[in-house]
Amino acid sequence: PQTVSQPTLAIENLSVDLGGTEILSEVSLSVEAGELVGVVGPNGAGKTTLLRAINGHSTPPSGTVSVEGTAVSTLSAREIGRRIATVPQETQLSFSFSVREAVAMGRHPHIGRFGTADETDRRLVDEALERTELTALSDRPVTDLSGGERQRVLLARAFTQETPLLLLDEPTANLDINHAV
Numbered sequence: 001p002q003t004v005s006q007p008t009l010a011i012e013n014l015s016v017d018l019g020g021t022e023i024l025s026e027v028s029l030s031v032e033a034g035e036l037v038g039v040v041g042p043n044g045a046g047k048t049t050l051l052r053a054i055n056g057h058s059t060p061p062s063g064t065v066s067v068e069g070t071a072v073s074t075l076s077a078r079e080i081g082r083r084i085a086t087v088p089q090e091t092q093l094s095f096s097f098s099v100r101e102a103v104a105m106g107r108h109p110h111i112g113r114f115g116t117a118d119e120t121d122r123r124l125v126d127e128a129l130e131r132t133e134l135t136a137l138s139d140r141p142v143t144d145l146s147g148g149e150r151q152r153v154l155l156a157r158a159f160t161q162e163t164p165l166l167l168l169d170e171p172t173a174n175l176d177i178n179h180a181v
Helices: 047-054 077-083 099-110 119-131 147-161
Strands: 009-018 021-031 062-067 084-087 165-168
Touching (some): 021 047
Parallel strands (some): 084 165
């Protein structure tokens, strides 16, 4: 018997109303592993609302969102964190964690409640810091960083999650041209 693989992301007939206003109407989309999909539209078109529905931050009144065949609505926050990494539009890092500590938070879904980071976790953090050119800043408090540097911290944190799905909401906001590329 042939095994049928599930798409990484499947959205079926998703509709979302906010305050009595229909924001999304019967949206359907299938994204396979390795695909890069961009959602483009003017401000207020529902792009962020779509991302919030995908990552489980809002429960749509109709339709389904599944990651690798599992409905997001049935997953715990930890399980969502193992399947979906999100880089938000706004960089909200208000505590004085070091850059390394903030990036390491991406490993939280993979570490047990009373567990500690192991060598794999530390290696993934180091690789993410290097990939986002943050290694030299790793001991600095995130509150001392520029907007673009904070955006790179959030991207590095998402990389450490090792998820099949990465959602980026205006990921190049605040980045200089070199880092945007």
